[in-house]
Amino acid sequence: MSLILFAIPAFFALILLELAIDSRRKTGFYRVNDSINSLTIGVYSRIAGLARAAIPLSFYPLVLDALAIYEVSATWYWWVIAFVLYDFCYYWNHRFGHEISFFWASHVVHHSSEEYNLTTALRQTSTSLLGWIFYLPLALLGIPVEMLITVGALNLIYQFWVHTRHIPKLGWYEWLFVTPSNHRVHHAQNQCYIDKNYGGVFILWDRLFGTFQEELDDEPPLYGIRKALSSWNPLWANVHVYSQLAKDSWHTARWGDKWRVWFGRTGWRPEDVSQSHPIAKADLSRFKKFDIPLSIHERLYATLQHIGILLITLVFLLNVSALTPIMKWSVAGFIFVSGMTLAAFMEHRVWAHVTEWIRQLAMLGVIISGALPTWLTTSLLVIIAISLPMLWQRKRTSTLVLE
Structure with missing residues (x-):
């Protein structure tokens, strides 16, 4: 059984703790409608994951059996190597998830909340179909399936706690590991924070590949996405970018652009579609959270x-x-x-x-x-x-x- 399932009670205990802190400090980082939306999206992801898991668990063992370079043993150092290399692969999976339209269409759901709290961590996609490709190098190395699943679960569990605004910068720890501060940057839509800090556990990859950005004291993060979701519908949260890409691909005249819409740089649109079906750019100076008051x-x-x-x-x-x-x-x-x-x-x-x-x-x-x-x-x-x-x-x- 997945380690994540065992971790769920701890997740909810920490959410309740953060709620208590939020209430005591009167910071207002939680809203009922937004939190329920995030948790529902998390429920969708866990259920959809039962079906999605069949894809990597079909291909990964095939590559492992046919092409593995080493026969990896379950010694402590191989567990450490697997954990570090998994996060390296995660960095590229995550980076593609922001920088390529098709992958962003799946990942966007995690960023669509305009709040940032521990419920946001559970706001995971239900539509990821190709992310497993980024971990095939581990199969070539000889990392067994059980080891892959375990270090992957540990990687995801680690990422839970960094989705909070109640923990400040952590000194030297900021240089090596992903923290609440540098992950707040990742979830911000401010121009200086866009497409930064992709690491899951280690922030070293971002420092190495030029995608690191420190949280600035004079630039408070604005959370959410430029084209606001403006809905609590968990299904729409998962498919709204796919819908926009499909419309752009349909309306553009050039066949090459019909393909590029899906696999080009995130945000790119064909010139003819931009003119015939313009999308207004977000004005962050007038940013206002989506909300429908509830009694x-x-x-x-x-x-x-x-x-x-x-x-x-x-x-x-x-x-x-x-x-x-x-x-x-x-x-x-x-x-x-x-x-x-x-x-x-x-x-x-x-x-x-x-x-x-x-x-x-x-x-x-x-x-x-x-x-x-x-x-x-x-x-x-x-x-x-x-x-x-x-x-x-x-x-x-x-x-x-x-x-």
């Missing part, structure tokens, strides 16, 4: 629903190997739809009230079927018992509707 009752309702989604996801991930294909698709589908309907609720979509009632009744039906563990049944019954009156009350009192 206290709406925030409580959304939080309860998300807790229910997280609990269902946890049981799903722990028991996925024992489920039939139909059950896997059904549960995964319910989780994906739940994430989108909850996002619609937070955006005050006119149809979200109806879909939330349907979702609540669907959960009640599953509970009645007796297919869930007792603790999950009890938890969901409590959530439903609290939620239904709140949903009814919102229908009677809500006046703000967006479409």
Whole structure:
């Protein structure tokens, strides 16, 4: 079982700790709608990862068996070598993820939040299909699959803690390792911070290849992306750049540009498309975070629903190997739809009230079927018992509707 799954309780404990610090300091680095959006995107990524994992785990062993130079043993020094080299490969994977349009379309979801807190760390892509290519050199070296998976998980776990604004610069540690300070730079959209600090664990690669930028005292980071997402929809967060690339590729007249749109430098657009379908450049001097105000009752309702989604996801991930294909698709589908309907609720979509009632009744039906563990049944019954009156009350009192 993945180390990341075991690390999830620690992730949430640290998020609660940061929330407490945020509340005590009154810094306002958390918003309910943004945090739920990030966590839902993280849920999507873990579920989609079950299917994506089959791709590298098919090709990597083939290269390992056919072309490996060494027969690597599980000695401590090989673990250290594998860990360091994995981060080197990660640097290039991450750099391509920013500098080439097709890879950016997948990676952009991680940067689309306009907040920066520990929930942002869990905001991972569901659409990465080619990232495994960057790790094939490790197969040539002879790094076993189990070692690759383990050091990859450790690399990702390390990156969690650097997504915070509550930790200042860390002195000498800044020279060797990725820290909250130099990773805040990476998530900023300020011009001086764009495309900097790609390392996962070691910042040495950025210093070596000229992509390092220190966090400046007189240039506070503005988080998010230049073409703001302006939505809480987790599916749209994963596909909106693909959509724009497809439109540009369709509208441009030159066949060479139809290809370059996808694999050219991020941000490049054909001249004819730029003229016929212009996209306004972001004015950072007038930057304003996307937000749709929620009442206290709406925030409580959304939080309860998300807790229910997280609990269902946890049981799903722990028991996925024992489920039939139909059950896997059904549960995964319910989780994906739940994430989108909850996002619609937070955006005050006119149809979200109806879909939330349907979702609540669907959960009640599953509970009645007796297919869930007792603790999950009890938890969901409590959530439903609290939620239904709140949903009814919102229908009677809500006046703000967006479409």
